[in-house]
Amino acid sequence: MGFFSKLFGRAADTAPAVIEVTPPGASDTNASSPDQTELGAARTALSLEDFATALTKAAPLMQADDKAVRLDALQICALSATELKQWPDAYTFTQKLFELSPTAQHALQLAVTAVMSGDAKRGEAWIIKTLEINERRKVLSPMLIRSRYVNALSEQKQFTQALPHLDWMKSVYLPLNNTDPAYLALRGLPDFNTFLTQSWPVVSASLASSQAVIWYSEMLPYLDNIGQSAVRAVLRTQLSVDS
Known part of the structure; x- marks a missing residue:
């Protein structure tokens, strides 16, 4: 399971669905x-x-x-077709x-x-739209959107195309000067070492x-000792560089 899927509990062999289906009875008139x-x-079929x-x-x-009813039906169809x-x-x-x-959730699903x-070009247009909507409504974590x-x-x-978004994710860590997993988790961020490990396919x-x-x-000056050690390990094992 990859980092971005592992973050949000979905398998790596499928893009994550973000559509929420109304619970049974919630919209029944x-x-x-x-x-x-x-x-x-x-x-019922969806739940099974x-x-x-x-x-x-x-x-x-x-x-x-x-x-x-139309809204619920579309949610079910969109999620089922995604799965x-x-x-x-x-x-x-x-x-x-x-x-x-x-909503931002539906815009994100359109991007995905x-x-x-x-159609990556259309996807990029929709991710921009997602971020615009979310900036106003602040419903989703920006890290969730990018991930x-x-x-x-x-x-x-x-x-x-993924690299600029990964760059953004990287930039979130730098001002924190703290890579303690508990500290990051409280801020809705993944473990820094996991991020480094799983960033490698995109970067390479x-x-x-x-x-x-x-x-x-370039991350080294901004990190604590533990974070610096993790970055140096990537440089040494993946790129044969001692720093």
């Missing part, structure tokens, strides 16, 4: 209506990780008259979802599904060896 019956069946059935049950409800790695469909469902509910569909996006880019081997694929040395070495 008429629990006995045919739409609500089908929606309940879709939710039967994503194909959940998608089949929820898809017709995307045209329901009740906006709350099934049906990326173009996941993007389409999430785009409709964003039109109904333009665009990248996983092979999930870097994960998607890395899955698609788009390491050069994006930069020449001499540039990679600089990328890691």
